[in-house]
């Protein structure tokens with residue numbers, strides 16, 4: 001059975017060999033490296049999820065978020081210390097977390113009670129294909145659903161097209177899980193720059209389903225999963241086992 005998510009499809013499109021490495025747990029654990037930005041993003045996401053999941057409404061404020069960040073950072077202190085390297089760098093990221101929490105709390109998205117956080121539904125499209133993925137949050141208001149995804153990195157003007165398919169994929173999943181509600185909006189919330197990108201609901205979810213099935217077929221039939229050089233090769237964790245780069249040594 002093949003298990004797909006928007007990020008797996010994006011990885012396959014970028015480079016089939018990288019997809020192979022990412023989906024093989026042994027290779028992934030051996031070569032995947034954590035970067036400060038990646039770990040920082042995970043910490044912020046974890047805090048914002050716990051902010052709703054584990055905190056009562058009256059306790060949802062800046063101090064709660066700040067403490068959540070501190071607790072999560074200290075919980076894995078050795079690992080975090082190694083990744084963030086030195087005190088100055090740690091202080092820089094702690095300050096950035098405070099900035100992003102303030103942006104979040106000032107926004108209308110800090111209000112309300114999410115229907116879902118983090119635990120996004122899986123959907124068995126066929127006996128051969130399971131769909132899933134990680135989405136930050138879904139709100140339900142007036143019988144309409146809003147999908148919200150937090151971004152902690154920089155807003156990239158030219159990278160926005162990539163998100164359209166990802167958001168359509170999640171909209172498709174949500175309509176399978178909650179057929180009684182319509183997905184009204186899909187939001188990307190850039191906490192670093194206090195920028196919100198809003199996408200309308202997809203006009204044709206049958207087309208989205210068709211697209212997903214096509215990707216699944218392509219991946220299933222790709223026996224070789226060859227490397228494909230691309231603009232992100234220099235940041236790829238699998239360069240040392242990638243034939244395109246080994247040849248050049």
Ligand code: SF4
Pocket residue numbers: 014015017018227228229230232233234236237238239242243244245
């Ligand atoms: S280095 Fe480039 S070509 Fe090689 S696996 Fe990574 S992304 Fe693919």
